[in-house]
Each structure stands twice: as C-alpha cells, then as structure tokens.
Amino acid sequence: MGQAMTEAELRKQERMIARKYADRFPWEVPVWGLSNLLIWLSLWPLVFLDILPLWIAFPIACVNVMACFLPAHEAVHGMIARPGPKLRWLNELVGHSSLFPMAMPYRIQKLTHFEHHKHVNHPEHDPDITTQSRGPWHAIWQSLVHRQRGKGGVLRGYGYILEKIGRSDVLVDGALYQLTFLAALFALAWNGYAIEAALLWWAPRHIDIAYIQFFFSWAPHHPAVKRGRYDNAKFFKSRVGNIASMGMQYHLIHHLHPFIPLTDTPRAFRELRPILEARGCRFEGDLR
Amino acid sequence: MPILFGFLFFGPLFAQIMDGLGRQQPLGLSTLALGLIVGGAWGIFAFFRGSWIWARP
Numbered sequence: 001m002g003q004a005m006t007e008a009e010l011r012k013q014e015r016m017i018a019r020k021y022a023d024r025f026p027w028e029v030p031v032w033g034l035s036n037l038l039i040w041l042s043l044w045p046l047v048f049l050d051i052l053p054l055w056i057a058f059p060i061a062c063v064n065v066m067a068c069f070l071p072a073h074e075a076v077h078g079m080i081a082r083p084g085p086k087l088r089w090l091n092e093l094v095g096h097s098s099l100f101p102m103a104m105p106y107r108i109q110k111l112t113h114f115e116h117h118k119h120v121n122h123p124e125h126d127p128d129i130t131t132q133s134r135g136p137w138h139a140i141w142q143s144l145v146h147r148q149r150g151k152g153g154v155l156r157g158y159g160y161i162l163e164k165i166g167r168s169d170v171l172v173d174g175a176l177y178q179l180t181f182l183a184a185l186f187a188l189a190w191n192g193y194a195i196e197a198a199l200l201w202w203a204p205r206h207i208d209i210a211y212i213q214f215f216f217s218w219a220p221h222h223p224a225v226k227r228g229r230y231d232n233a234k235f236f237k238s239r240v241g242n243i244a245s246m247g248m249q250y251h252l253i254h255h256l257h258p259f260i261p262l263t264d265t266p267r268a269f270r271e272l273r274p275i276l277e278a279r280g281c282r283f284e285g286d287l288r
Numbered sequence: 289m290p291i292l293f294g295f296l297f298f299g300p301l302f303a304q305i306m307d308g309l310g311r312q313q314p315l316g317l318s319t320l321a322l323g324l325i326v327g328g329a330w331g332i333f334a335f336f337r338g339s340w341i342w343a344r345p
Contacts, residue, residue: 130345141343144341144343145339145341145343145344145345146345148338148339148340148341148343148344148345149289149290149334149338149339149344150338150339150344150345182289182292182293182297185296185297186292186296186297189296189297189299189300189301189304190296190300192304194297194300194301194303194304195301195304195305195308197297197301198301202297
C-alpha cells in the first residue's frame with residue numbers, strides 16, 4: 001500500500017481515518033474520571049468505619065490513583081469538549097477533579113503535557129525527558145530518584161519548562177496542592193490514622209507515579225532519542241496487556257492524533273497500520 | 289519540608305506501626321517517642337542530603 005501511495009495520499013488517508021475516531025463524544029471519560037474519584041473517596045469512610053479492611057482498600061487505592069491520570073489526560077486534550085462548546089465545564093471538571101488523588105494540579109499537567117507534545121524527546125524542552133533510562137529497572141529507579149528534592153526542588157523539570165514558557169504563575173497551584181496534601185497527611189497521622197493515610201494515599205501515589213512514568217512515558221518512547229513525527233514513540237506488545245499498561249501500546253497514535261480518545265486508539269491503530277508501516281514506524285512484538 | 293514530613297508523618301506512622309505490631313516501649317521509650325526519633329532523623333537526613341534514598345538527581 002505504502003509503496004504505491006504518494007506522500008500526499010498517505011497524509012490524506014491518515015487524516016480521513018483519524019477524523020472518524022476523533023468525532024465521537026467520549027462518554028466513558030467523565031464516567032471513568034468522576035466514578036474513579038468517588039470510589040477512592042469512599043475508601044476513607046469505609047476503612048475508618050471498619051467496613052472494608054485496609055489490606056483490601058490498599059490495592060483498590062493503588063488502582064484508583066493510577067486510573068485517575070488517564071481521564072485527566074483526556075481532558076488536557078479537550079476530548080470531552082474543546083474551549084468554547086457548552087460541555088467545556090465538564091471537561092475542566094473532570095480534568096481538575098480526577099487528578100485529586102494524585103495531588104497533581106491540572107493546569108501544570110496541561111501546560112507541561114502540551115510542551116511534551118511539542119518537543120517529544122528533546123533533551124532540554126521535553127518535560128518528560130527525565131524518564132529516559134537504559135532499561136525497565138533503571139526507569140523505575142530513575143522515577144524514584146527524580147522525585148527527590150536534589151538541588152532544584154521537586155518540580156525541577158516542570159518548573160524549568162513552565163518558566164521557559166512564561167507560565168511560572170501556575171507553580172502556585174503546585175504549592176497549594178502540595179501543602180493541602182501534606183496538611184491532610186499530617187492531620188490524619190496525628191489523629192491516629194497514619195497507616196490509613198499511608199496506604200490509601202501516600203504509598204499509592206508514590207507507587208503510581210513510578211507506574212505512570214513507566215508505562216505512559218518510558219515504555220512507549222524508549223530510548224527517547226528520535227524526534228520525528230513517526231518515530232518519536234513506538235508500538236509495542238506489553239507483557240501485562242493493554243489495560244494494565246494503560247493503553248500505551250498504541251501511544252504513537254495519540255501523538256499523531258491527540259483528539260482520538262484513548263479507548264479508540266487500538267481500533268484506529270489497526271485501521272492505520274498499513275500507513276504506519278509505510279511511514280516506517282517502530283513495532284515491537286506482535287501487536288494487533 | 290522533609291524535616292516536617294519526617295516528624296509530622298513518619299513519626300506517628302512508625303509509632304502506629306509499632307503499636308500495631310504490639311511492641312510496647314521499644315528500647316524503653318514510648319512508640320511515639322521512638323517514631324519521632326527515627327522519622328525525624330530520616331527527615332533531617334533527607335533535608336541535608338536532598339534525598340530520602342541517598343541517590344539524588
């Protein structure tokens with residue numbers, strides 16, 4: 001197919017297929033984002049009232065904190081509603097609220113993520129380049145190391161990028177979120193709920209930062225060197241499957257067409273595959 | 289902030305873990321006192337080192 005098609009034909013075909021998937025209202029995003037938040041919030045009274053044992057609540061909280069990131073990411077790209085339409089408020093509500101378990105401000109996530117899209121794998125301008133690592137275990141270790149204060153503070157990479165684009169004002173959000181998170185942990189700890197706070201929020205958040213950085217950033221971009229439209233990420237077959245790898249087997253589809261909802265990227269991939277092969281994209285494993 | 293975190297979160301956390309394990313007066317101290325010593329010391333270390341785990345960016 002690719003050999004027979006000209007550059008213009010390839011581009012046109014790709015755009016036509018992508019548009020088919022981009023026009024759908026992704027009802028699952030608000031449902032997912034808001035229900036995930038409600039489930040996580042409900043764990044607290046369930047545990048405090050001894051209705052749910054902490055050893056069951058802990059893995060649920062880990063899933064909640066990990067799952068909160070994806071609806072917010074969809075909102076970052078205006079998947080529910082772009083600026084202007086009536087449902088924009090819902091898009092922003094999902095973006096702000098679903099990230100709450102991660103204690104991550106939506107505005108910081110949004111601005112830095114757009115910079116990631118603009119400068120994928122750039123050693124200075126890509127805010128997520130800090131996940132660049134030699135291999136999977138090194139990636140997990142790097143995730144732990146990079147969240148240490150070091151010499152530049154915890155928002156070192158993101159802070160630098162926000163300053164560069166003239167939006168260091170949103171760092172206030174980061175400070176407020178961090179202070180709220182810490183105040184909540186301290187208050188819980190001094191009222192006899194330190195273990196609950198650790199296993200419902202503090203530990204899941206740390207575990208899931210590593211998890212998200214691994215699957216959302218490291219795995220699809222590794223070795224994070226190439227910067228072309230079709231080779232800045234790869235298609236890969238994950239050993240843990242598509243759901244557990246956060247749908248990131250098809251991450252390049254997202255970079256090529258950020259308006260395609262996450263749950264549609266596998267179908268879009270299958271339809272676009274001949275074009276992607278013609279474009280010389282990277283494929284690792286038998287991805288279908 | 290690491291010092292505060294060490295004293296205000298890890299301190300009571302370690303104390304409550306020791307309570308949960310039934311350790312009464314470890315080293316002759318109350319669990320909270322020992323928790324604050326360990327958590328606070330770790331926080332002080334993290335503050336001066338710039339890392340809770342020795343390695344830093």
